[in-house]
Amino acid sequence: MALSRRNGRPRATLAFLVLLSVTAITLDFRSDGGGLIETARGLASDVFSPVRDAAARALEPVGDGLQGITGYGSLEDEADALRAELAEREGDRARYQRLLAENAELRSLNRLSDELAGFRPVTARVVSAPVSNFEQTVELDRGADDGVQVDDPVLTGAGLVGRVVQTSGRRSVVRLINDGSSSVGVRFADSQEVGTADGEGVGRNLAVSFVDLRARIAVGEYVLTAGQDFGSTIYPPGIPVGRVVTAERLDGELDQRVTIEPLAELSGLNYVRVLTVPR
C-alpha cells in the first residue's frame, strides 16, 4: 500500500527526533566514557566486525589503486625521499647499537627500571581505516578479551601511533596522534625542552606548542614522549614520536612554532603493538 505524500505532523516528528538526539548527547556527556552508550558502541563494533574484515580485505587492492591514481605524484616523491632516508638510517643503526649497549650498562649500574618494563605488549592488526572524514582512528583486532584497555599506548617499531579510546570484547579503536583532538606531552631529545604535540589532521605534521622562546630547537631533532614528568599519565616516557620539521620564532608570539613529522607511518598501518598493563 502506497504511503500518502504528506505524513501527519511532520514538524512534531522533527521536534521529537531533535529532542531524542539532544537527550542522547546529554546522556553521552554524563556517562563520561562508560554506560549504555559505550556498551552499544562496543556491541555494534563486535557485531559488524566479521563483515567489515571481509570487505576490507576484498577491497584493499581497489582502495590502493584509487589512492595511487589520485596521489601518484606525491607517491613518487615519497618513494625517493624514503630511499634517501633509508640510506641515512643504515649509518644511524650502527651508532644506535653502540648507544643501546652503553645505556643498558649504565642502567644496570644505577639500577634504573626500564620505563616500559611494567607493560605487556600485545600485537594487533589494523582491520579498519578511519570511518569518519574528521577523525583519525583505526580499529584493531584485539579488544578487552586480550587485555586491551582504554588509554593503552599504541606504537609501531618506528614510534608512537596513538592511544586506545574504545574497547569491546574483540575490537579496540585507536585515536592516532595526528587526530585533531590528540595531544601528547613530548620532550626534545637534544635540547630536553618540553611541549605538547597536537594533531592537525590527515597528512599534516603535528604542531608542538608551549615551547620556550629561548629553547634551541634544531630541524631534524628527534622528539619523544615526556611521560609522567610532564604531567601526562598516558604515555610512558621515551617513546619516539617524531622529528622536527620547522622551528620558528615569530614576533609577538609567547612561544616557538614547532612542527614535527611523525616517525610512524600513520596512513599505512598494518600491525601495531598495544602496551597493556597486566591485571
Add this chain to the structure above:
Amino acid sequence: MSPWVARVPPVLVLAVVLHTAVFPQLRVFDTAADVLVVLAVAAAVAAGPARGAIVGCLCGFLADCFLQTPFGLSALVLAPVAYGVGVFQTRIHHVVRWLPVVAAAAAAGTAVIAYAIVGAMLGEDHLISSRLFVVVPVVAVVGGMLSPVAVRIMRWALDVDPRGPVVLR
C-alpha cells in the same frame, strides 16, 4: 504489518556495512563517501520530510556507533537536513529530471558543514578546519552520484508510490 517495517532494517544494515567497511577503503583525496547521509537524503526525496527525518535520525545514531564524537551528534544533524530536503521536494510541482541529484548533493554538503559546526559547539573544535574545503565537495559530488540509486532503494524500502513529487526517469 507495513512492508517498510521489514524492508528498512536490512537496508540500514547494508548501508552501515557500506559506510564502515567499503567506502572507507575507496578514498579520494583522503575522503570517503558518506553513505548514511545519502540514504537519509534519499529517504526524504522518496517519502517526504517526516519519513526522511526518521530515517535520518536512525542513520545518524548508526553512524555515531562507530565514531568518537558525542553520541547523537550525527542524528541531530541528519534529521533536520533530511527534513529540509523533504520539505523542498514536496514543493516541487513539476517534473525536473536532475533536481533530486542536485538536492542530494547540496544536502550532503550541508550535512557535513552542519556536523562540523554543531560538533564544534559541543566542544569538538577540531572538526572545523581547512579540511572541510576538501571533504564537503567530495561528499557532495559522490552523494549526488549515488542518489538516484539510493532514492530507488528507499522508494522500495518505504513502499512509496513512485509517482511522487519528482519522477526519476
